[in-house]
Amino acid sequence: MARTRNSKSSSFVSLMNPSFFTHLLSLPPFHSLHYSPRKNSRITQTTSFLSFCFVSLFIALFFFGILLITFTTLFQNSLSCPHTSYYSSSSPLFVASVLAAASSGSDFAQDDEPFTLSTSAMVPLPAHGIVGNLTEEEKEFWKQPDNQGYIPCLDFSLKYRKASAKISNExxxxLVVVASGxxxxxxxxxxxAVVIARILEAALxxxxxxxxHIWGDESEFSDIFDVEHFKKILKADVRIVASLPSTHFVSxxxxxxxxxxxxxxxxxRARFLKQLNQEGLLILKGLDSKLSKNLPPDLQKLKCKVAFHALRFAAPIRELGYQIARRMWIEGPYVAIHLRLEKDVWIRTGCLTGLGRQYDSIISRERESHPEYLTGKLNMTHAQRRLAGMCPLxxxxxxxxxxxxxxxxxxxxxxxxxxxxxxTQAMQPLQKEFPNLVTKHTLARNGELTPYLEKSSTLAAIDYIVSLSSDVFINSHGGNMGRALEGHRAYVGHRKYIKPNKRMMLPFLEDSFVPEEEFKRIMKKLHSKSQGQxxxxxxxxxxxxxAYPVPECMCRQ
Structure with missing residues (x-):
């Protein structure tokens, strides 16, 4: 792009060279402006006037052409490199903006602002950096990874943008989608669902x-997500409607x-397009992880746009989530851990809880009565599952x-x-080694969580916001939240994300005779490349x- 601008600039300089105008004025009809015989004075005056008008018109057209070229170049450059610009996390403006947002319980995107990708994403509170009297080991733990210059970059192709005019007005x-889990x-x-609606050119x-069925949460879309924001962000990609028109109801x-x-x-398209064109309605259920992960670049970018920009939590959830996150953030750097020690996780993984025979018996009975909950291979023993990395830490x-x-x-x-x-018995070993252990329940004040105690989705959303703002995030057992945060933390600045290499580390965890310093060396070596780069x-x-937005949704500055 720099080369293009230079070439345009040199062309402009050559046109503005005085010799160009000298040569131009020496040609008829411009010559009559500075030379005319006396014997034809009236004709000469008329010719001079016409010449003056012609030159004026020429000069006006000339400069209009220069302006047109300049604006066309700028417009083309803006289309070819439409990087999403974020403030630097160390910028005073960024820090002030984020703290103000956290204090008010909102994020950057305001309802009266024009839509830009840089103001619509759900962003974390800024990383703290390394401050205070810390040992080299502690500095290394809190150190943020190098983002290698990657920033969000959702540059949709011209073909995609041309098709948007029709699709966004369908x-x-x-398309109706029933989401579970x-x-x-x-x-x-x-x-x-948004991507499929785009593929089938249908309104969603x-x-x-x-x-x-596990938590009994009856929340609707509007209870969890900001509906108007969702529509606004995606209005150029897919038409979003609140409900199905009465003309499309069938018995x-x-x-x-x-x-x-x-x-x-x-x-x-082969399976549903004909039905959709004929009936005008398609209802999909059981969509979980069925769509291909290897989509065309524009559809991959659309996935990022939905996940990181459009799916903003509803205002009450956002306000409470940022308030709790700020209570953690204000006291310095912190670690967020997604432990995955809930009862349903033990049932589904087929693993032993580590809490003794009494608790393991409860899980075994539940698993036997609901064998469909068990994930993975059925013929594996508890020990085999654990060594294969299928159990949470x-x-x-x-x-x-x-x-x-x-x-x-x-x-x-x-x-x-x-x-x-x-x-509390399950958490005692961790609490003993790290006394400063908190949850959303211990951080909440004055019954802030009371309205949501039976709303598992809202509680999970609060965890998501607080975890997004942590300086270090550790996920003990994969899962959808872990993958979502892995990509989201990369997208907003490559915040440190540690994924335990359970298959390699478990033999050392079980060996209590490994010296502490040797154990540390092994753990750091095993996870040196799992730090969020x-x-x-x-x-x-x-x-x-x-989970991995590079290179489709992020590019180097």
Whole structure:
């Protein structure tokens, strides 16, 4: 782009050279402006006047052409490099803006602001940096990874933008999607629903959130997400409507439940386009993780736009989430851990709780009565599952892991997730090693959480906001929230994200005879590349762009 601007500049300079105008004025009819015979004075005056008008018109057209070239160049450059610009996390303006947002419980995007990607994303409170009297080990633990110059970059192609005018005004074909599971599972399905609506060129009805059979949460889309913001951000991509028009209600609606995995845009069009064109309505259920992870670049960018910009939490959730995050942030750097010690996780993973025979028996009985909950291979023993990395780290293992990474004993730790199976007993080993252990329940004041105690999705959203703003995030057992935060933290500045390498570290965790310093050296070596540096999605097949936004959704400055 710099080369293009230079070439345009040199062309402009050559046109402005005095010799160009001298040569021009020496030619008829311009010559009559500075030379005319006396014998034809009246004719000469007329000719001079016409010449003057011609020259004036020429000069006006000339400068109009220069302005047109300049603005065309600037416009083309803005289309070819439309990087999303964020303030630097160390910028005083950024810090002041974020603190003001956290104090008011909002984020940057205001309803009266024009839509820009840089003001619509849900952003964390700024990282603290390394301050105070810390040891080298502690400095290394709190140090943020190098983002290698990557910034958000959602540059949709010209073909995509040309098609948007028609798709965003679709009023005949409608897609209805029923999203199931917990909050972050639902978020993934909502992202895919927008992409599928775009593929099928249909209007999207606000997704229906199925009542969660484990937590009994009956929240609707508008209870969790900011509906108007969702529509506003996506209005150029897909038409979003609050409900299905009465003209499209039929006595018997067909619900498509059986979708294969890794569904491609071509498959979706071949399977549903004819039905959608004929009936004007398509209802999809059971969409969870069925859409292909390897989509065309424009659709990958759309996924990022939905996940990181459009799906903003509703105002009450946002306000409370930022208030709790600020209570953690104001006292210095902190770690957020998603422990995954809830009862349903133990049932689904088929792992032992580490709390003794009494608790393990309860989980075994539940699992036997609901065998469909168990994930993974059914013929694996408890020990095989654990060594394969299929079990969450319990509180004792997490405590040793944190110490191995060099976390100071006075580190402030926020524990995200639901109530751990076993209550306070399950958390004792971690609490003993790291006394500054808190949850949303201990940080909330004056009954702030009371209205949401039966709303698991709202509680999960608060955990998401506080975890997003943490200086270090550790996920003990994969899952949708962990993957979402992995990508979101990369997208907003590559905040430190540590993913335990359970397969490699478990033998050392079980060996109590390994010297402490040797254990630390091993843990740091195993996780030296798992610290949040930009990792391209294409490094491994079938990675989700929401977890790995490089290179489709991020580019170097």
């Amino acid at each position: 009023k005949r074909k409608f 917990g909050l972050n599972q639902q978020r993934n399905q909502i992202v895919d 009805v606000l997704p229906v959130l199925q009542v969660n 018997k609606q067909t619900i498509n439940r059986e979708l294969p995995f890794h569904v491609s845009p071509l498959w979706l 319990n509180a004792s293992e997490m405590a040793r892991f944190l110490k191995g990474l060099g976390a100071p004993n006075n580190a402030r730790i926020y524990v995200a997730g639901g109530e751990p199976f076993g209550g 930009p990792e391209p999605r294409a490094k491994k097949i079938d990675r989700d762009v929401i």
